[in-house]
Amino acid sequence: MSGSTRVESDEKSLPEVSLIIPVYDEEENIGVLVSEIADALAEIRYEAIFIDDGSRDGTLSELTTARHEHPELRIIKLKRNWGKSTALMMGFEAALAPVCITLDGDLQDDPAEIPAFLEAISRGSDLVCGWRDKRRDGISKRLPSNIYNALGRWTLRTRLKDMNCGFKAFDSNLAKSLNLYGDMHRYIPVLCKMKGAVISEIPVNHRPRRHGRSKYGSKRLLRGILDMFTVGFLLSFLERPLHLFGRIGLLFSLAGAVTGGYLVFLKYSTGAAIG
Structure with a gap:
C-alpha cells in the first residue's frame, strides 16, 4: 500500500508540460519571459527548460537569478553555440512532462497562447504548429519567410501556413524520437509527418522584438532552402x-x-x- 501511494505522489508532482526554450544572447528578455510564463501557467504544473546556447552576454546570470524565485526553471548551459536543433534536442531529452512546447526566448512568442496548444494536443494531435497570422517583423524577415513557406508547401507537400514558426506543441514521445541537427529544426513538421504523426495548426499572437537583435540572415535562408530540398528528397523516396x-x-x-x-x-x- 505504501509503495502504491508513493507512485501516485510522484505522478502528481510531475509537470504537465515541459517548455523548451533555446536562448542565445537574450539577457534583456529573460526576466519578462519568465514572469509571463508564470502568469500564463498559474494553474498548470510546468517546467521551463532554458537551453543557453553559448550566450556571450549575461543570459546565464539572468536565468540563475530568475530560478531563485521560480523553481520551475531548469537550466542547460552549452559551452558554445551549437545551434537551435541541438539546443532543442537537449531540451527534449531532459523533459519530464508528457507534452513539450517549444518557444523562442525573444518575447515574440506569447506565453498566453500555451493553454491553446495544450487544448489542441488534448484533442488528439501529436504536433501542433503555431501560425503567425499577423507577423510582427520587418519586410526583411517576412519576405524570405513567405518565399520559404511557399517553397516548403511545394517541395515538402505540406499544407501548413507557417512551417517555420518555432512555437509548437509535441507529444513528448514524438519529440524525443526526432533526430535534429544542423538546421533540421525548420522541417520538424515534415519529420513528424514521416513518423505518421497527427499534425494540426493554430493561429498565435506574434509580437515585435523588444530587445536584442534577430539571429536571422541570408546565410541561414540559403542553408534552409538547401536543407529543404534534402528533406524533400528523403520524403519522396521514403514513400x-x-x-x-x-x-x-x-x-x-x-x-x-x-x-x-x-x-x-x-x-x-x-x-x-x-x-
Missing part, C-alpha cells in the same frame, strides 16, 4: 523507395550511353581501337 533505385539506374544508363557514344565517335572519326 516510394523503388523510385530511388530506378533513378540511380537511369543515371547509370545515361552515363553508359554517353560513354558508348563517345567511344563509337572515336572509332569512326580517328580509327582508334576501343575495347
Whole structure:
C-alpha cells in the first residue's frame, strides 16, 4: 500500500508540460519571459527548460537569478553555440512532462497562447504548429519567410501556413524520437509527418522584438532552402523507395550511353581501337 501511494505522489508532482526554450544572447528578455510564463501557467504544473546556447552576454546570470524565485526553471548551459536543433534536442531529452512546447526566448512568442496548444494536443494531435497570422517583423524577415513557406508547401507537400514558426506543441514521445541537427529544426513538421504523426495548426499572437537583435540572415535562408530540398528528397523516396533505385539506374544508363557514344565517335572519326 505504501509503495502504491508513493507512485501516485510522484505522478502528481510531475509537470504537465515541459517548455523548451533555446536562448542565445537574450539577457534583456529573460526576466519578462519568465514572469509571463508564470502568469500564463498559474494553474498548470510546468517546467521551463532554458537551453543557453553559448550566450556571450549575461543570459546565464539572468536565468540563475530568475530560478531563485521560480523553481520551475531548469537550466542547460552549452559551452558554445551549437545551434537551435541541438539546443532543442537537449531540451527534449531532459523533459519530464508528457507534452513539450517549444518557444523562442525573444518575447515574440506569447506565453498566453500555451493553454491553446495544450487544448489542441488534448484533442488528439501529436504536433501542433503555431501560425503567425499577423507577423510582427520587418519586410526583411517576412519576405524570405513567405518565399520559404511557399517553397516548403511545394517541395515538402505540406499544407501548413507557417512551417517555420518555432512555437509548437509535441507529444513528448514524438519529440524525443526526432533526430535534429544542423538546421533540421525548420522541417520538424515534415519529420513528424514521416513518423505518421497527427499534425494540426493554430493561429498565435506574434509580437515585435523588444530587445536584442534577430539571429536571422541570408546565410541561414540559403542553408534552409538547401536543407529543404534534402528533406524533400528523403520524403519522396521514403514513400516510394523503388523510385530511388530506378533513378540511380537511369543515371547509370545515361552515363553508359554517353560513354558508348563517345567511344563509337572515336572509332569512326580517328580509327582508334576501343575495347
